[in-house]
Amino acid sequence: MALHDDLVKQKRKKMTLFYxxxxxxxxxxxxxxxxxxxxxxxVMNKLSEISDNNEDAEINIAILEFSTGARWVTxxxxxxxxxxxxxxxxxxxxxxxxxxxxxxxxLHRDNGFLDTSSGAYPPVILLMSDGEPNDNWEKxxxxxxxxxxxxxxxxxxxxxxxxxxxxxxxxxxxxKEAIIQVDDMQMLEKFIERASEITSEFQSRSKSSExxxxxxxxxxxxxxxxxxxxxxxxxxxxxxxxxIDSHPEQGMxxxxxxxxxxxxxDDLLNKFS
Amino acid sequence: xxxxxxxxTLNTIxxxxxxxxELLGSGGQGAVYRVNYNGQEKALKWYHASYxxxxxxxxxxxxxxxxxxxxxxxxxxxxxxxxFLWPQDLTEESNGSFGYIMDLRPGEYKELTDFLMLKVRxxxxxxxxxxxxxxxxxFYMLHNDGYSYQDLNNGGFFINxxxxxxxxxxxxxxxxQGINFGISGKQRYMAPEVVLGGxxxxxxxxxxxxVILFRMLFMEHPLxxxxxxxxxxxxxxxxxxxxxxxxxxxxxxxxRNEASPNMQRNAYRLWPMFPEYIxxxxxxxxxxxxxxxxxPIEKKWLxxxxxLRGETVLCGKCHEENFIDIGKTNKxxxxxxxIECSSILKFKKYSVPIYSGAILSAVQTGDTQNLMGIYGCVxxxxxxxxxxxxxxxxxxxxxxxxxxxxxxxxxxxELVPAxxxxxxxxxxxxxxxxxx
Ligand SMILES: Nc1ncnc2c1ncn2[C@@H]1O[C@H](COP(=O)(O)OP(=O)(O)O)[C@@H](O)[C@H]1O
Ligand SMILES: [Zn+2]
Numbered sequence: 267m268a269l270h271d272d273l274v275k276q277k278r279k280k281m282t283l284f285y286x287x288x289x290x291x292x293x294x295x296x297x298x299x300x301x302x303x304x305x306x307x308x309v310m311n312k313l314s315e316i317s318d319n320n321e322d323a324e325i326n327i328a329i330l331e332f333s334t335g336a337r338w339v340t341x342x343x344x345x346x347x348x349x350x351x352x353x354x355x356x357x358x359x360x361x362x363x364x365x366x367x368x369x370x371x372x373l374h375r376d377n378g379f380l381d382t383s384s385g386a387y388p389p390v391i392l393l394m395s396d397g398e399p400n401d402n403w404e405k406x407x408x409x410x411x412x413x414x415x416x417x418x419x420x421x422x423x424x425x426x427x428x429x430x431x432x433x434x435x436x437x438x439x440x441x442k443e444a445i446i447q448v449d450d451m452q453m454l455e456k457f458i459e460r461a462s463e464i465t466s467e468f469q470s471r472s473k474s475s476e477x478x479x480x481x482x483x484x485x486x487x488x489x490x491x492x493x494x495x496x497x498x499x500x501x502x503x504x505x506x507x508x509x510i511d512s513h514p515e516q517g518m519x520x521x522x523x524x525x526x527x528x529x530x531x532d533d534l535l536n537k538f539s
Numbered sequence: 540x541x542x543x544x545x546x547x548t549l550n551t552i553x554x555x556x557x558x559x560x561e562l563l564g565s566g567g568q569g570a571v572y573r574v575n576y577n578g579q580e581k582a583l584k585w586y587h588a589s590y591x592x593x594x595x596x597x598x599x600x601x602x603x604x605x606x607x608x609x610x611x612x613x614x615x616x617x618x619x620x621x622x623f624l625w626p627q628d629l630t631e632e633s634n635g636s637f638g639y640i641m642d643l644r645p646g647e648y649k650e651l652t653d654f655l656m657l658k659v660r661x662x663x664x665x666x667x668x669x670x671x672x673x674x675x676x677x678f679y680m681l682h683n684d685g686y687s688y689q690d691l692n693n694g695g696f697f698i699n700x701x702x703x704x705x706x707x708x709x710x711x712x713x714x715x716q717g718i719n720f721g722i723s724g725k726q727r728y729m730a731p732e733v734v735l736g737g738x739x740x741x742x743x744x745x746x747x748x749x750v751i752l753f754r755m756l757f758m759e760h761p762l763x764x765x766x767x768x769x770x771x772x773x774x775x776x777x778x779x780x781x782x783x784x785x786x787x788x789x790x791x792x793x794x795r796n797e798a799s800p801n802m803q804r805n806a807y808r809l810w811p812m813f814p815e816y817i818x819x820x821x822x823x824x825x826x827x828x829x830x831x832x833x834x835p836i837e838k839k840w841l842x843x844x845x846x847l848r849g850e851t852v853l854c855g856k857c858h859e860e861n862f863i864d865i866g867k868t869n870k871x872x873x874x875x876x877x878i879e880c881s882s883i884l885k886f887k888k889y890s891v892p893i894y895s896g897a898i899l900s901a902v903q904t905g906d907t908q909n910l911m912g913i914y915g916c917v918x919x920x921x922x923x924x925x926x927x928x929x930x931x932x933x934x935x936x937x938x939x940x941x942x943x944x945x946x947x948x949x950x951x952x953e954l955v956p957a958x959x960x961x962x963x964x965x966x967x968x969x970x971x972x973x974x975x
Contacts, residue, residue, distance in 0.1 A: 273758055274804050275657055279772060321655050321693060322727065375770060384802075385768040418773050471567045472690050474593070474721045479774070495589060499541050531779075538770035 277384035281323040282343050283313070283466060284419075286365055288395035288426075289333045293356035296451045298396055298426055305458035307351040312463055314347035322470040323387055328372070328379055332365035334358035338372070343379050362399035362434065366406035373415040374539055380415060382538075388418040388482070390465040392458070393438055396426035407438060414537025420465055420486050422493075424448055424457060443487035446494065453497065460493045460500075543572060543585060549638075551576075551628045552611065557583055557640065566694075568711075569638065576628070576640050583630070584711070585638035592635070594721060606711075606720050607632075610639055613713060619684040622677035624708045639711070644697055648706050651696035655754055661700050664860045665898070668848040669703025671752055672910055675844060677707050678748055679837035682741045686713050689739035691747035692725035693754070703911075716740070726777055727760060732831055734782030742831035749824040752840070756813070759806035761825050764788040764796035787825035789818070812872045814850070814864045816843050842888075845910075849889055849903050852917075853896025854878060855924050865892050866975060882957060884929065886970040893927050893957045893972065895919040905968035914965055917957070928954040929963070938964040 285306060293299040306329070317325040326343035330336060331354050339354070372379040373389070380386060410416050423435035425447045436442045446461070448454050468489060480488065542562055549557040558575040565571070569586040576583075594603045610629055618625035626639040653659040661667040674696065681688060689712045697706040712722045719738045723729060730746035733739050753761045767780035780786075786796035788803060789810055798807045810818065820835045820843055850863050859873035869878040883890040889903040894917060901912030914933040920926035930952065931937050937949040942960035949955050955963060961972045 272808070273657060276655065276759055276805065277802070319652065319656075321652050380770070382770040385763075386771050388771055388773055415771065418771060470725070472692065472694075472725045473723045477723070534773075534775060535769055 276321070278320075278322065278324040279385040279387050280326055280343075280381065281387040281466065281469060282326045282328055282379060282389045283462065284369070284389055284391045285327065285329045286369065286391060286393045287329065287331045287354060288360055288362075288397070289331045289354050289356050289358070290360040290397065291333070291357050292360075292397050292428075293426075295396075296427070298451060298454065299354055299356040301451055301454040302394060302458065303351065303353050305455040305462075308455070309459045309462045310346040310349055310351070312459070313466055314345065316463065316466050317346060320467070320470050323466075325466050330365060330368055332361050332368070335361055336364040336368040338368065343381075359400040360395065360397055361401040361403075362395070362438075363401040363403035363406040366403060366410040366438075370406070370410045370413050370416070373410075373413045373419075376539070380538075387469050388420060389415060390420045390422075391416070392422050392424070392461055392465070393435065394424040394426060394458070395431055395435065397428045398431045399434060403434065414539070417537070418482050420468075420482065420489060422446065422461055422465070422486055422490055424454070424461075426454065427451070439483075439486060441483040441487055444483065444490050446490055453501070456497050456500065457493065460496050461489075464489055464493050464496070542570070549583075549630045549633060551630050551640065553628050555628055555640075557581075557630060557638075559583070573643065574640070580643060581627070581640050582624075582643045583638045583640055584626075585630075586636050588635040591637075605718075607637065609714050609718065609720070610711060613686075613710070614639070616684070619686065620677045620680035622673050622705045622707050623681070623710055624706050625710055641708075641710075644706055644708070647699050647701070648697035648704070649700055650694075651698060651751070651755070652693045654698065654700070655693060655758070657758075659700050661703070664851055664862075665848060666701065666703040667755065668844055668851070669911065670698045670705055671703075671755065672841065672844045672848065673703060673705035674707070674751065675748070675837050675840045676910055677705065678744060679841060681713065682744070682837060685715050687716070687739060687741040688713050688744050689719065690722050690724045691744055691751060692728040693751070694725070696751065727762075727781065729781065730831065731782045731785050731827075734778060740831075742834060745834040745836070746824060746831070748837075748840075749821060749834070753821055753825075757806040757809050759788070759798070759803045761787055761789075761821065762796070764798060764803060766796040768802075785825070785827065787822065789822060790826060791822060793827070812862060814847065814862055817847055817862075845900070845902050846889060849891055849898065849900060851897065852878065852880070852892055852894040855895060855919070858896075860896070863892060863894070865890060880975075882959060882972055882974045884957075884963065884970045884972050886968060891917065891929075891970075893917055893929075895924070895927060899929065904965045904970065906966055918954075927957045929957060930954050933965070935966055940964075 313325055327346055328343040329339035331339055375382055421439040423439045423445045425432055425435055425445050435445050446457055448457055543559050545559055547559045555577045560573040563571045563573055568590045569584050572583045574581055574583040591603045610626055614626050624641045626641055628640040630637050649659040695707055695709040723733055728747045728750050730743035733743045762785045769776050786793050788796050788798040800807045823829050824834045852861055852863055854861055854871040854876055856876040857874040861871055863869040863878055871878055880892040880894040882893040886904050891897055891899050897917040898913050899915035901909035901914055915929050915931050918930055931949050939947045939949050939955055940962040957972055959974045963970050
């Protein structure tokens with residue numbers, strides 16, 4: 267049937283999942299880095315399956331490690347099926363500022379990681395860290411926060427073992443409710459895996475009327491709740507996150523509605539350079 | 540999402556028992572198990588307790604109790620059409636959740652998503668049209684029963700690529716006029732008024748149905764073009780491009796989102812191959828000027844697709860399947876050969892083109908209940924393509940009256956020569972061959 271010969275695959279929007287991994291020396295304790303390595307390695311199969319069966323979005327991943335300085339593990343975003351993980355090694359200090367700078371450089375269309383010829387969904391950024399940064403991170407983070415892609419990304423942070431970095435992580439993700447505190451290293455892998463899966467899938471689920479007009483932070487917080495719940499159900503353990511209790515009902519921010527006839531549209535479009 | 544253990548037994552409201560055999564898969568709202576239900580293998584959809592809990596919190600007046608009662612009511616009323624994998628029984632509540640029983644989906648049915656992603660293909664255009672007819676008929680019956688489906692999206696449809704048979708799943712949000720359990724639907728499938736905050740109903744179902752059909756036929760999304768592809772699809776843009784200012788890629792007036800040969804390659808190529816009466820239904824449905832109540836009703840879609848199936852012929856030169864428009868000059872979509880159809884077999888409502896490859900379906904004769912029945916086909920003489928005949932492939936005997944007044948009975952596998960003025964009566968419905 268000529269009608270359906272020469273069909274081409276429909277172009278899907280891209281969704282890039284960023285792993286920003288702290289590989290400072292302390293990540294060696296309790297084999298934290300080992301857990302992160304195996305989580306990333308293990309979840310690729312599932313991500314490639316999700317991407318294969320998702321007619322809305324094609325998923326790509328990018329990995330940035332930071333210790334003394336920051337380094338892209340993936341020179342460009344790759345599809346999870348093509349990615350081969352090489353072990354990240356821990357050593358050095360925690361230069362979060364360097365990570366923010368590296369991330370900012372790539373959160374662009376031109377000379378960046380965000381190819382949008384067929385459109386894109388907001389990226390997902392998973393930040394994993396186990397301690398307070400050593401460098402001057404405030405300025406690079408504040409610069410990063412002016413990046414439109416960063417602003418609208420789903421951002422989730424994993425506070426590994428140490429609570430001292432909590433405020434810094436909250437500053438990065440925009441709300442404490444988007445932080446997953448992991449004290450039990452046995453759980454770290456599960457959290458990273460579930461977070462990767464749930465954030466990759468969420469564009470293509472049916473929505474309820476309650477989901478409308480949520481801000482980026484509230485969406486991230488909502489996803490964190492879901493991740494925690496699934497991990498809890500899976501392990502039948504009491505909630506591993508005893509520190510912060512989420513109260514998403516409080517302080518709900520509505521995404522600002524945009525007037526149809528205003529130049530606001532151009533402003534909005536220009537955010538994604 | 541703690542999994543139900545194998546062997547666990549649950550009771551149903553109609554005093555049946557359900558025994559868990561294995562987990563089949565898990566989704567956003569629940570998990571599906573293979574179960575033994577009163578001695579038969581069935582599927583059990585078991586809700587995540589958290590999903591039901593979220594209903595309790597919903598601002599709307601509805602809640603899980605009403606959701607449960609609605610399922611019960613739907614079970615009692617029964618499926619509106621055989622295309623639905625309809626809930627058949629409901630379990631009692633246990634551990635904060637419950638589930639419903641439905642038939643297992645046979646393996647030969649493939650997910651619509653797999654068709655859209657080119658992993659599965661229809662074996663022919665006729666099969667694809669059959670699938671469209673079955674889907675439309677399902678919603679026709681559903682809406683006639685006073686229900687709306689409310690969450691129509693690619694995930695709910697399973698299709699047999701060899702026959703076009705359809706199974707529609709996820710029927711748990713199906714509810715009567717004005718009832719909604721908090722669901723809005725899936726982005727890219729929701730009607731504009733629902734994207735903007737409205738409640739789904741049969742009118743929004745019709746929009747979503749058209750999206751499903753468009754994607755199946757044209758392998759592209761009707762509202763996604765250059766204009767509606769911003770660098771990053773944030774919620775504000777979703778609201779705009781699917782809600783407040785959606786533009787159909789083939790809108791005759793508004794060209795902002797017009798399909799391009801590079802970006803919408805499939806739709807760009809396929810759109811002109813379909814006859815005007817099909818394209819028009821999509822154009823009306825996706826036009827911003829069409830209010831929800833004015834969207835074409837299922838009956839219109841059904842008539843159009845029955846006509847399309849009936850006007851599909853095989854090119855005399857290259858044998859490619861072609862949709863022709865009777866009365867117009869048609870060119871083969873593959874080899875460019877002019878397909879000339881100079882006569883038709885005319886029934887009350889539909890006409891069968893006398894051209895090789897055309898099928899004579901039961902509905903065309905007037906047997907409206909039998910949507911998938913085929914009674915005959917048009918064949919041409921291999922030695923002389925100009926000589927055509929209609930073959931009786933049905934089990935009935937046809938009563939044929941020649942132009943000279945001679946009555947002939949035509950049995951299964953026998954031929955009727957296509958002569959101007961000849962009358963054929965099939966099951967009480969008379970058709971006449973006419974030159975055009
Ligand atoms: N009646 C059925 N027979 C066999 N498999 C089914 C049936 N219903 C659903 N499934 C499978 O079970 C899984 C979960 O289904 P569902 O909960 O409806 O998920 P989703 O939220 O992804 O639609 C899917 O893989 C689906 O294909
Ligand atoms: Zn031809």
